[in-house]
Structure formats: C-alpha cells, structure tokens
Amino acid sequence: MFPNIVLVGFMGSGKSSVGRELARGTGYRFRDTDLLVRSRVGKSIPEIFAVHGEAFFRAQENAVLRSLQRERAMVLATGGGIVLDPANGPLLRRLGPVVWLVADESTIWERVSRNPNRPLLRTANPRQTVRKLLNARQDLYAAVADFSVDSTGLDHQQVARQILATVRDWPGRGDERPTQNPGP
Numbered sequence: 647m648f649p650n651i652v653l654v655g656f657m658g659s660g661k662s663s664v665g666r667e668l669a670r671g672t673g674y675r676f677r678d679t680d681l682l683v684r685s686r687v688g689k690s691i692p693e694i695f696a697v698h699g700e701a702f703f704r705a706q707e708n709a710v711l712r713s714l715q716r717e718r719a720m721v722l723a724t725g726g727g728i729v730l731d732p733a734n735g736p737l738l739r740r741l742g743p744v745v746w747l748v749a750d751e752s753t754i755w756e757r758v759s760r761n762p763n764r765p766l767l768r769t770a771n772p773r774q775t776v777r778k779l780l781n782a783r784q785d786l787y788a789a790v791a792d793f794s795v796d797s798t799g800l801d802h803q804q805v806a807r808q809i810l811a812t813v814r815d816w817p818g819r820g821d822e823r824p825t826q827n828p829g830p
C-alpha cells in the first residue's frame with residue numbers, strides 16, 4: 647500500500663483538485679504546499695513574492711516539505727515550482743509515489759488565465775511566460791516523477807481513478823519503487 651501520494655506538475659495541471667479527489671477516494675489527508683507556506687508565513691502567495699521575493703518563497707517551500715517527512719496517509723499537492731530546488735527531489739520521492747500531472751499548453755493557459763493569483767505570470771506576455779516555464783521545467787518533472795497522467799480532456803475523477811489504479815499495488819516503503827517510465 648502506498649504511504650502517501652505526491653502530485654507534481656505545472657500551474658493549472660489540476661494538482662489541488664485531483665488531490666482533493668484522491669483524498670476523498672482514499673480517506674487520506676489532503677495537504678498542499680502552497681497552503682502550508684501561506685499559513686507558515688501568514689501572507690498570500692502573491693504577497694510573499696511581492697514582499698520577500700521568490701528565493702524566500704522557495705526556502706519556505708523546502709522547509710514545508712521537510713516538515714512533512716514523517717507524514718503518512720497524505721495526498722500532497724505541490725506548487726508548480728517545487729522541482730526547481732534540487733534538494734526537493736529526494737524529499738518528494740521519500741514520501742511515496744510521485745505523480746506528474748500533465749496537461750497541454752492551451753489547457754494550462756485556459757486554466758491559469760482565469761486566476762490572477764500566480765505572481766510568476768504577472769508579466770507583459772503571460773502566455774509566452776507559460777510556454778517558457780513549461781519548456782524549462784518538463785525535464786525536472788520527468789526526473790522526479792514515477793509516472794505521469796495526462797489530464798487533458800479528463801475530469802478530476804477520471805484522473806484520480808487512473809492514479810489509484812497505478813499506485814494501488816505500490817510497495818509500502820517510498821524507496822522501493824517499480825521501474826516505470828515517467829513519460830510522456
């Protein structure tokens with residue numbers, strides 16, 4: 647049985663919604679690194695970026711991840727940039743199976759353009775920023791993930807079902823993992 651489930655992926659790939667769905671389906675607790683950073687610092691994510699800068703945010707993200715290392719029976723949704731700090735890879739993988747939620751660029755754009763709370767996308771050309779960040783991060787998600795699920799065209803329940811079908815027979819300890827190609 648899997649100790650936890652960890653979701654990584656770009657902004658707008660559905661980590662929080664799918665994570666809540668997985669938590670409902672498993673009875674596991676739902677945790678979200680963005681929410682934990684927010685309550686730890688006592689400010690919203692845009693405020694943290696504006697007042698303290700991205701490096702401070704990344705340090706908080708790493709501290710939150712370290713604080714979760716003893717958790718079990720948790721579904722963890724992570725911020726899209728959690729893979730940027732190389733120290734986070736082993737911390738994520740130690741928790742349990744790491745799932746990369748993939749969505750195509752136009753789906754991501756459609757989702758993120760509805761929500762103004764992402765400081766990294768407050769640029770002159772946010773659509774281009776999405777493309778650049780996606781390209782820069784693909785390999786990082788692939789490196790940390792055990793497998794990927796493409797959520798394009800699927801609803802959250804369908805994505806959660808696919809994930810559960812894959813992790814159902816996962817070994818108990820986070821470091822004994824079947825060999826799988828994360829794809830896509």
Ligand code: S3P
Binds near residue numbers: 680691724763764766
């Ligand atoms: C970020 C993604 C956000 C949040 C912050 C930075 C990123 O989380 O952590 O705005 O660098 O991709 P979501 O992926 O939940 O939007």
